Amino acid sequence: MIFIGYLISIILFAFAAVIIVASWDTLLAAPKLDLKSLLTLVQAALAFIGAITAAILTATVGRSNEYLKARLTQSVNEATTRLNAELAQSVNASTERLRAELTASVNESTQLLQAELTRSGDVFRAELDQLVPRRYEAYHAIWAALTQYFRAVQKFEAGIFDEGTLKAADKACDDASAHTLLVDQIDRDTFHALWQELTRLREIAEEKRDLPDGLRTLWRNEGRMLGQHYQEVRERLANHLLA
Known part of the structure; x- marks a missing residue:
């Protein structure tokens, strides 16, 4: 045109x-x-x-x-x-590629996290399986040592100062103190408080054992409160042993 x-x-x-x-x-x-x-x-x-x-x-x-x-x-x-x-x-294309990469990354991270959690859980259960018996042994050890010491001091009621038994009981408490790292802080303090009280009473008894009726008088004055304290500790530790 x-x-x-x-x-x-x-x-x-x-x-x-x-x-x-x-x-x-x-x-x-x-x-x-x-x-x-x-x-x-x-x-x-x-x-x-x-x-x-x-x-x-x-x-x-x-x-x-x-x-x-x-x-x-x-x-x-x-x-x-x-x-x-x-x-x-x-x-x-870029969106699909990024979505695929993100999905792959998330899946990989999720799998790694699940594997890590599973591994951590297995390790924790294994450690817990080892820790529970050891805690039980620790509570049993400190209670057995306190009981041994209390029974040795309780002989003061009959006027008996059994030096060998008292030393053996004190050594048992000393050995049991190595287990206190596995018990709760309050139970550790309770153990040491009663141990010190028993040791104090033994030292006083050692001074009065040659006096006429010295040990019986000491027990009449100190034994009741010591027995109450012993029962309180017994109940506290028993609760942990049964838990």
């Missing part, structure tokens, strides 16, 4: 040129013609042809601009559509 418009414009320009040449030849061949009329005719013809030519060129250029604008718009739309499609494809 654009090519035809340009072609028509060229033909009209050529036609105008032919008219000018023909008019000039006619003018030369017939000098008696009215030159003014001839020039007016030629000018009118040229003006008409020029107007038509200008109109055709204007229409052709406008059409050409519209055509170029349409092609440009189409090209831009096609390029935009293609870029959008490529961008969407790239984003989707």
